[in-house]
Amino acid sequence: MKILDGKLLAKSLNDELSKKILSYNNEYGRKPHLLVILVGDNPASQVYVKNKEKKAAEVGIKSTIIRLSKDVSENNLLKVIDEANANISVDSILVQLPLPNHINSNKVIDRISIEKDVDGFNSKNIGLLALGRPKVIPCTPLGCYKMLESILDLEGKKVIILGRSNIVGKPLSFLLTNKNATVTLAHSKSKNLKDLCLSSDIIIAAIGKPNFVKKEWVKENAVIIDVGINVIEDKNGLRKIVGDVDYEDVIKKVSFISPVPGGVGPMTIHCLLSNTFLLTKN
Ligand code: GUN
Helix, strand or coil: CEECCHHHHHHHHHHHHHHHHHHHHHHHCCCCEEEEEEECCCHHHHHHHHHHHHHHHHHCCEEEEEEECCCCCHHHHHHHHHHHHHCCCCCEEEECCCCCCCCCHHHHHHHCCCCCECCCCCHHHHHHHHCCCCCCCCHHHHHHHHHHHCCCCCCCCEEEEECCCCCCHHHHHHHHHHCCCEEEEECCCCCCHHHHHHCCCEEEECCCCCCCECHHHCCCCCEEEECCCEEEECCCCCEEEECCECHHHHCCCCCEECCCCCCHHHHHHHHHHHHHHHHHHC
16 A cells, blocks of 8 residues: 655646746736735635645745735625736635625635636636636646655546545546546445445545545555545544545455545645636636
């Protein structure tokens, strides 16, 4: 069994990226600029945004965070996005999800200009990805792909993705299909999940259920990518972060597995930074 070390891979990719950003800065006298909009005080979102800010600075990307109250009206949020779209000093825009319930997330996401949509969640970007003509690929799916690509050839591989969210499962199914994998996109209404997993070379878990995937579901020498980030209390009442896969249970059976934390998370942030640079160059 080998650990698919996302932290290490992200570090090496970030080092490469920072060299490219340095030479861009030398040529144009400016840094790429990422604008993050954070609405409300969701604790997980606060942590994610802090991490993005820190990593952006490390590779030479300027980041600005606009913090809005959880009561902000949808109209005011849309106005902030309109201003950012029109601001030529801003290269990429990210609205941290989830948004409060009174705001229509689809409307907000589609308001971000396609030229600045660093998450690739805009319906046009998702459509282009589905058609195999991607411009900006969503960060977590792209991070999962880069991890897989670092260890194997996806062509003809049977992949099961657990979870059909708009930000991970669905775009990832398009991306891996475009890379010639045979993809099953499973979800809470799927039947025979265990059998579907057992016949797959690669399992990607993105369902948000702690330790959901057990060894009985996993084929010998399978590869596992664990997208889950779940906070649980252990036997001693201590809070800890675990994935959607029961790591200790499956570990003897798999050929590779990405840990939580230190797997997909750092790769997602790397892809946010590389997407920012892509939009900056464009
Ligand atoms: N919330 C959880 N994951 C993401 C992500 O990839 N992008 C944004 N904008 N919000 C998120």
